[in-house]
Amino acid sequence: MARIIDVAKHAGVSVASVSRVLAGLPGVSEETRARVQAAAKALDYRPDLAARRLRSRRTDTIGLIVSDIRNPFFTEVSRAVEDMAYEHGQRVILCNADEDPEKEAFYLELMRNENVSGVILSPTLPLLSHFKAADYGFPIVLVDRCERGTEADAVVLDNLDAAYRLTEHLIERGYRKIACLYGAASATGQQRYEGYSQAMMRANLTLQGRALRPAVAEARGATLELLGGRQPPEALIASNGLLLLGIAEGVRELGLICPAQIAVAGFDDLPWVRLVDPGLTVVAQPTYDIGRAAIELLLQRIAQPSQAVRRVVLRGDLIVRGSTAARAATAPAGA
Amino acid sequence: MARIIDVAKHAGVSVASVSRVLAGLPGVSEETRARVQAAAKALDYRPDLAARRLRSRRTDTIGLIVSDIRNPFFTEVSRAVEDMAYEHGQRVILCNADEDPEKEAFYLELMRNENVSGVILSPTLPLLSHFKAADYGFPIVLVDRCERGTEADAVVLDNLDAAYRLTEHLIERGYRKIACLYGAASATGQQRYEGYSQAMMRANLTLQGRALRPAVAEARGATLELLGGRQPPEALIASNGLLLLGIAEGVRELGLICPAQIAVAGFDDLPWVRLVDPGLTVVAQPTYDIGRAAIELLLQRIAQPSQAVRRVVLRGDLIVRGSTAARAATAPAGA
DNA sequence: ACATCAAATGTAATCGATTACAACTAGAGC
DNA sequence: GCTCTAGTTGTAATCGATTACATTTGATGT
Numbered sequence A, B: 001m002a003r004i005i006d007v008a009k010h011a012g013v014s015v016a017s018v019s020r021v022l023a024g025l026p027g028v029s030e031e032t033r034a035r036v037q038a039a040a041k042a043l044d045y046r047p048d049l050a051a052r053r054l055r056s057r058r059t060d061t062i063g064l065i066v067s068d069i070r071n072p073f074f075t076e077v078s079r080a081v082e083d084m085a086y087e088h089g090q091r092v093i094l095c096n097a098d099e100d101p102e103k104e105a106f107y108l109e110l111m112r113n114e115n116v117s118g119v120i121l122s123p124t125l126p127l128l129s130h131f132k133a134a135d136y137g138f139p140i141v142l143v144d145r146c147e148r149g150t151e152a153d154a155v156v157l158d159n160l161d162a163a164y165r166l167t168e169h170l171i172e173r174g175y176r177k178i179a180c181l182y183g184a185a186s187a188t189g190q191q192r193y194e195g196y197s198q199a200m201m202r203a204n205l206t207l208q209g210r211a212l213r214p215a216v217a218e219a220r221g222a223t224l225e226l227l228g229g230r231q232p233p234e235a236l237i238a239s240n241g242l243l244l245l246g247i248a249e250g251v252r253e254l255g256l257i258c259p260a261q262i263a264v265a266g267f268d269d270l271p272w273v274r275l276v277d278p279g280l281t282v283v284a285q286p287t288y289d290i291g292r293a294a295i296e297l298l299l300q301r302i303a304q305p306s307q308a309v310r311r312v313v314l315r316g317d318l319i320v321r322g323s324t325a326a327r328a329a330t331a332p333a334g335a
Numbered sequence C: 001a002c003a004t005c006a007a008a009t010g011t012a013a014t015c016g017a018t019t020a021c022a023a024c025t026a027g028a029g030c
Numbered sequence D: 001g002c003t004c005t006a007g008t009t010g011t012a013a014t015c016g017a018t019t020a021c022a023t024t025t026g027a028t029g030t
Helices: A005-012 A015-023 A030-043 A048-058 A072-087 A101-114 A125-129 A157-172 A188-203 A216-228 A241-254 A287-303 B004-011 B015-023 B032-040 B049-056 B073-089 B102-115 B125-129 B159-172 B185-201 B216-228 B241-252 B287-303
Strands: A060-067 A091-096 A118-123 A140-143 A153-157 A178-183 A207-211 A235-238 A263-267 A279-283 A313-315 A317-319 B060-064 B091-096 B118-122 B139-142 B153-157 B177-183 B209-212 B234-238 B263-265 B281-284 B311-314 B317-319
Touching: A005 A015, A005 B139, A005 B317, A015 A030, A030 B032, A048 A091, A048 B049, A060 A072, A072 A091, A091 A101, A091 A157, A091 B073, A091 B216, A101 A118, A101 A125, A118 A287, A125 A188, A140 A287, A153 A157, A153 A287, A157 A178, A157 A188, A157 A235, A157 A317, A178 A188, A178 A216, A178 A241, A188 A207, A207 A216, A207 B015, A216 A241, A235 A241, A241 A263, A263 B185, A287 A313, A287 B281, A317 B234, B004 B032, B015 B032, B049 B153, B060 B102, B073 B091, B073 B102, B073 B287, B091 B102, B102 B118, B118 B177, B139 B287, B153 B159, B153 B177, B153 B287, B153 B317, B159 B177, B159 B185, B159 B234, B159 B263, B159 B281, B159 B317, B177 B216, B177 B241, B209 B216, B216 B234, B216 B241, B234 B241, B287 B311
Parallel strands: A060 A091, A060 A118, A118 A140, A140 A153, A153 A313, A178 A207, A178 A235, A235 A263, A263 A279, B060 B091, B060 B118, B118 B139, B139 B153, B153 B311, B177 B209, B177 B234, B234 B263, B263 B281
Antiparallel strands: A091 B091, A279 A317, B281 B317
16 A cells, blocks of 8 residues: 555655645645646555544544434434535444433543544433533534533424424314323423423313333333223324334224324324325424534534534424314214 | 553553553553553543554444435344444444445445445445455445355345245235336345246236336336326335335325235335235345344454355245235226 | 573554645845 | 745654564572
8 A cells, every 4th residue: 555655756755745735735836736646646545544633633523423323313314414424524433322321421432532523412311411512522513402501502403392383283173182102211302292281281281291211112002001091082192203103003003093083193204104094294304404404513613613502493394184184073972 | 631651651661561451462460450550540541543543554443335324224234233333342434325336436435545444335236246345455245235146245135035925925815917116226126026027927927027216206106107007007016115115105195995906015124014004015124133144244254354255145024914915806897 | 599481561663644844946126 | 146035845753552572570490
């Protein structure tokens, strides 16, 4: 493998000139530039990144720590992050923390060791509660999750508003007994539950919330339980796509007809929600935009480490489908 | 940030001793070991990875180049790869080549520059056709795609067999006019089409194949076209999850009843396939195992660069659901 | 008491770039 | 002709580890 000194010899110049040409710095004559480029091409020279990183103290690498890449929301976000990162000459190291604070700490530690340019993170609840971006040696941008007082750049959905509107929609359509299954592991789930709560209380309706671990089976179980009990709800809301899937499974398992017997709504406009029977009403998140906004914030902070904390709040898009069609006047009580 | 020389001074030993202790090499007294560890902890020392990589010529980084992480198959595979990689002290750089040979070449180039320990790759068709792992400066393992003569380690499904069994199942259930929508961009799609063809020919049935770009909209369009024409097929087969989704969309759009009016089957046991109306019959791929097998092959090849080429062929699992229920004796022709 | 040897430790070269600084060149101004 | 400046170019220090090789230490055998 050719080294910079080989290129220098081949071109008959010094290593400094080679370095300058290849870095595109000014102060090099056209002739030298041409000779160096020719030599580099002739020798198929490629700089050793380890050496460059050691000397320059820059890695051009960003870390992306999500809870689980298999969650379609994060899949999409990570895709956006990767696209943008490579466009800006950055590599991406991807990590799955599985909502586990220990794994999360491990990966943040890893990022420090890797000396990354910056990190995009969807934090667990315990980490978020005292989170200060300044505590880390590198720029951090949060995605999907953040609380009012969090001292960090962040890109989030307006969760409270979105959940409020979704719940309001159900109320308008005539549903009264509405239960909400929400993720207990993230701030986002809590905020969406809060939006649901506010809408319900405003309409003087009784809250029925279930905090769940973010897993399909959890939501399925809760659905079977709720709908199998006495006083089953008329409508179910899921705070994210995984839980929505679980609800759909449970409803299907019970053989209930949607929305006549049970209305369903949730978050994340996943490819399949329009396929299950009457089509599911959801709040769509602009996932790709979320990813893109996150990396833009990050790149700007890398360039300007001391700028004020910024927050991008995006609005969810309510997509109404058959699963929340207007409720029949009153359910015939016992026929 | 503490450097190794600081640790050495603090412990009253040489840098060599520190390095030895931290690398876990033998030939260090218990006392030195303890002092070094204490010093390292006291100073919160963390080795500079760039320096280490420069000197040791190892990066402990593997590259994962897939066509699109948003394809659930690759999502799952990449999850497995990441889990295993971090367990073995390797970082993962993730790249999406989008079935684009240029992007693919760019990323392979990047991997070379990064001096990765190895790469896991799902190659495009043109790359695969002349692929030799030995042409690259690093170990490579292929996933999901490989041809008979390919000179590279690979982990693949027994595509021909799986597609054959799936088609055979439809034939047994009484379907005759069976169309197959398959991905034109990958060897895998072609092999599955081949399995379909063999099963059809064995039963003396007429082939009806559509080579498509791997996109949901393509399959949806083809479905509308096929089912809208004269002589519509009685059953549709998709060679992967994306195309299956497109078929499901198309069928739903036309308001056809499955399987009475159209049977559907495909590949990939995605979370939603049991939810759409009668449940879709599919061949399930052991995706996590595929990812795990890939990285195991890779780690072994890294350890033993000159060992013989190996291939892991996994068997698909036919999961029968309502979408391929036995066909009614003969469709009443016009009532 | 001394040669021998293994274990422990230290010294310094090395990986391959970037970059501060010095040195050189040529033309402008006086 | 001489100084000054601006534009090029080169030399060598530097980043922070690993590791080949040299050296010291201490135990063992005779």
